[in-house]
Amino acid sequence: MGHVKSVGVEQDPASAAVAKARAPGALIHEGDFFQWAVHTEARYDCAAGNPPFIRYQIFKGEVRKRALELCNQLGANFSGLASSWAPFLVAAGSLLKSGGRMAFVVPAEIGHAPYAAPLLEWLTGRFARVQIVAVREKLFPTLSEDCWLLYAEGQGGQTDHIEMTVLDRFKACNAPPRPDLRISMADWRGIWNRRLRPFLMAGRHRELYRASIEAEGTRRLSETASVGIGYVSGANSFFHLRRSDVAAWGIPRALLQPAIRNGRALPASVLTKADVTRLEQEDAPIFLLRLTRGMKLPAGVRRYLDSAAAQEAKTAYKCRMRDPWYAVPDVKTPDYFLTYMSGRQIGLVRNEAKATCPNTLHCVSFRDASGATDLHAARRTPFFQLSCEIEGHPLGGGMLKLEPREAGRIALPSAGTLSRLDAELAGEAVTELQRWRHYTADQRRLRA
Numbered sequence: 274m275g276h277v278k279s280v281g282v283e284q285d286p287a288s289a290a291v292a293k294a295r296a297p298g299a300l301i302h303e304g305d306f307f308q309w310a311v312h313t314e315a316r317y318d319c320a321a322g323n324p325p326f327i328r329y330q331i332f333k334g335e336v337r338k339r340a341l342e343l344c345n346q347l348g349a350n351f352s353g354l355a356s357s358w359a360p361f362l363v364a365a366g367s368l369l370k371s372g373g374r375m376a377f378v379v380p381a382e383i384g385h386a387p388y389a390a391p392l393l394e395w396l397t398g399r400f401a402r403v404q405i406v407a408v409r410e411k412l413f414p415t416l417s418e419d420c421w422l423l424y425a426e427g428q429g430g431q432t433d434h435i436e437m438t439v440l441d442r443f444k445a446c447n448a449p450p451r452p453d454l455r456i457s458m459a460d461w462r463g464i465w466n467r468r469l470r471p472f473l474m475a476g477r478h479r480e481l482y483r484a485s486i487e488a489e490g491t492r493r494l495s496e497t498a499s500v501g502i503g504y505v506s507g508a509n510s511f512f513h514l515r516r517s518d519v520a521a522w523g524i525p526r527a528l529l530q531p532a533i534r535n536g537r538a539l540p541a542s543v544l545t546k547a548d549v550t551r552l553e554q555e556d557a558p559i560f561l562l563r564l565t566r567g568m569k570l571p572a573g574v575r576r577y578l579d580s581a582a583a584q585e586a587k588t589a590y591k592c593r594m595r596d597p598w599y600a601v602p603d604v605k606t607p608d609y610f611l612t613y614m615s616g617r618q619i620g621l622v623r624n625e626a627k628a629t630c631p632n633t634l635h636c637v638s639f640r641d642a643s644g645a646t647d648l649h650a651a652r653r654t655p656f657f658q659l660s661c662e663i664e665g666h667p668l669g670g671g672m673l674k675l676e677p678r679e680a681g682r683i684a685l686p687s688a689g690t691l692s693r694l695d696a697e698l699a700g701e702a703v704t705e706l707q708r709w710r711h712y713t714a715d716q717r718r719l720r721a
């Protein structure tokens with residue numbers, strides 16, 4: 274990037290020195306980009322960059338405050354969860370001359386993160402053309418993050434669609450690649466939950482999903498059930514007891530509830546009382562100690578609460594924050610357990626054993642029985658997996674994650690719609706989305 278009239282901003286002195294050496298004719302400012310962007314009066318023909326991807330947990334302090342304030346003034350309202358790169362694009366876009374253009378490396382999260390939506394709204398409201406280039410193979414093989422590219426031109430204009438190019442691998446070129454798709458903002462907002470990720474699938478796959486969610490009788494899981502996280506004990510090894518502990522301390526059974534501590538302990542389809550008995554016989558730490566505020570504590574429990582393990586557990590942050598420290602809140606007995614981090618497929622297991630679970634699993638509890646029937650019919654079908662792939666998001670390392678709000682969007686078609694669905698086509702779509710999240714054929718074979 275050695276254009277003589279180019280200007281760069283880099284806050285790290287070593288990286289700024291590299292930029293100066295590589296672009297001797299350019300003016301490189303050393304410091305915070307947002308501070309510079311707020312004050313500069315210069316306007317540019319082009320902006321290009323590879324912005325830092327700093328997650329909201331680390332993107333803090335003055336720099337973040339300045340960045341979000343500036344975006345607010347410019348009309349882009351990011352929630353507190355925005356990663357740093359999105360404000361970089363807004364600030365850079367605002368420094369362009371009318372008709373100007375920009376090109377940036379962006380994380381693939383632009384295809385699904387909630388905070389990507391205000392950015393895309395902002396860009397389409399200020400540029401005549403906005404194009405996303407999705408690249409399946411890693412642009413930077415040493416980084417864990419998948420990267421895509423964003424190109425916008427015609428600053429000062431606006432558009433009612435996003436253009437998208439879907440590439441298997443990046444090839445250097447001196448103009449943006451030909452767009453494959455023209456995505457209307459109305460569809461992106463209305464049908465696709467303001468996500469570009471569904472556009473990685475072939476059109477026939479999207480049509481299948483769209484037709485199924487629009488079919489009469491299709492409901493979202495949240496319309497019939499609540500999906501939430503399991504309890505947070507604060508000290509799992511203290512609150513989960515083995516049968517031998519229960520006997521040694523003399524803890525009454527009435528104060529214990531079977532608890533499944535992670536997806537690995539779950540059977541494939543139904544958790545039965547017999548499964549719990551087996552775990553109990555294996556002396557697995559399967560009993561959650563359920564105590565409540567104000568209850569009269571039996572002698573065995575009092576002894577356990579005075580033990581060395583209890584003294585340590587008490588100091589854990591979550592225990593210190595509640596009163597009394599030993600009453601674990603929000604213990605649910607869900608109808609289904611849902612695994613929310615998965616390789617091949619999301620696990621959904623019926624809870625016949627009336628067990629509970631900590632926040633390593635999600636809890637699904639139905640408000641009406643018909644929802645449970647629909648879920649039961651759908652859960653083994655490729656369509657259900659497709660819905661999980663579309664409503665969830667890739668987490669890196671081949672994994673798919675479903676937040677509770679995403680799980681709430683899982684589509685439950687009526688039995689009639691489900692029987693008419695082309696299962697092979699849905700299976701193909703699942704494989705395609707798994708390829709994009711790098712769940713490879715090898716992993717598929719290993720786990721099959």
Ligand SMILES: C[S@@+](CC[C@H](N)C(=O)[O-])C[C@H]1O[C@@H](n2cnc3c(N)ncnc32)[C@H](O)[C@@H]1O
Pocket residue numbers: 282283284285288304305306307322323324325326336
């Ligand atoms: C992904 S790296 C890109 C480095 C280089 N421009 C390239 O493309 O190879 C992001 C760069 O942004 C810099 N950076 C992070 N926060 C910044 C800020 N607030 N202002 C200016 N530069 C920043 C980092 O020091 C880092 O060098």
